Amino acid sequence: MTEPTSTTTAPSSEMISPERFAEMATRIESEVGGFIVGQHQLVRQTLISLIAGSHALLEGVPGLGKTMLVRTMAEALDLGFSRIQFTPDLMPADIVGTNIIVEEGGERRFRFQQGPIFSNLVLADEINRATPKTQSALLEAMQEHRVTVMGKTYTLAEPFYVFATQNPIELEGTYPLPEAQLDRFMFHIIIDHPPYDEEIDVVRTTTAIQNPQLERPISGDDLIAFQRLVRRVPVAEPVMRHALDIVRATRPRNPDSKDFIGKWVAFGASVRAAQYLVLGGKARALTSGRYHVSFEDIRALTHPVLRHRIITNFHAQSEGVTTDAIVDRLLESVPLPRSGM
Secondary structure (H helix, E strand, O other): OOOOOOOOOOOOOOOOOOHHHHHHHHHHHHHHHHHOOOHHHHHHHHHHHHHOOOEEEEEEOOOHHHHHHHHHHHHOOOOOOEEEEEOOOOOEEEEEEEEEEEEEOOOOEEEEOOOOOOEEEEEEOOOOHHHHHHHHHHHHHHHEEEEEOOEEEEEEEOOOEEEEEEOOOOOOOOOOOHHHHHHEEEEEOOOOOOHHHHHHHHEEEEEEEOOOOOOOOHHHHHHHHHHHHHHHOOOOOHHHHHHHHHOOOOOOOOOOHHHHHHHHHOOOOHHHHHHHHHHHHHHHHHOOOOOOOHHHHHOHHHHHHOOOOOOOOHHHHHOOOOHHHHHHHHHHHHOOOOOOO
8 A cells, every 4th residue: 555645636616616616506405405404504504624635623413324425425526535433442443543663675665544534535534433543643644634653654545534423412431622623623513303394204215125316516626626716705804803802792801791601601713613603704795695605604603603712710610501592692792783784
């Protein structure tokens, strides 16, 4: 097996119009919707994360289709897919790979054996079951798109994403993700039980014979071009400032922060949250067929961007105040600029 190198050539983003972008996004959602009943907002947020070139953390009780969603999205986008089941005995080498001894021409030498991290879309299933040492094996890959083994660096093929899942109701034998790793996920997406009508459709379709045919509207190269187009979307100065105002309002040491922030929040969001709000807003605008970012694009993504970046204190925990409730109050306290967009 040869050592991996980074080598994916994508078509120029200038060749992709916003209209084609929106059309492809709709087709992808339609294809995934053939396998995932309902959950339209979940599919849209997952797609936004992918076309923005970022990672996502999915949280929900077992049986809500988290693994099926990620696998189906990988197939619809023609991406290489690998699934890593995180367990307490999982070691870093089980993720990134290791050097093995091989015999060639009568001589023994080390050869790097790639781990499952060498794929386009990696599902880190139940990531909080692994020890912090193993969790940290993902840090370099998620940030730098490369891994280092015994002092040698290997570049991951593009595009590269980590989608992680965790179970919110099982705490025994789990290791909470450190803030540094949580911050590398663009979105923290909460998956809840679907409404009654959608849930009965899930039961009906999954207990019958299934033979859906999945088409692939775009390729991995197209996805990279889409990511470049997202970066080119213009953002008006008031919209950019509004995103930053929301993020700065989460920080209790900010002199302009509201009283409830000082009461409930230990640490607020970093500048990376503002970056992800703007980047996600660009992707959301394009999936809606627009080539400009609105205030609504920013505010619609505030919960998945901020809910894992706001660290609550003892008072919030004792009063049962969730980060989602704090974000709700934030959106009420940070008004839209009068000009509107």
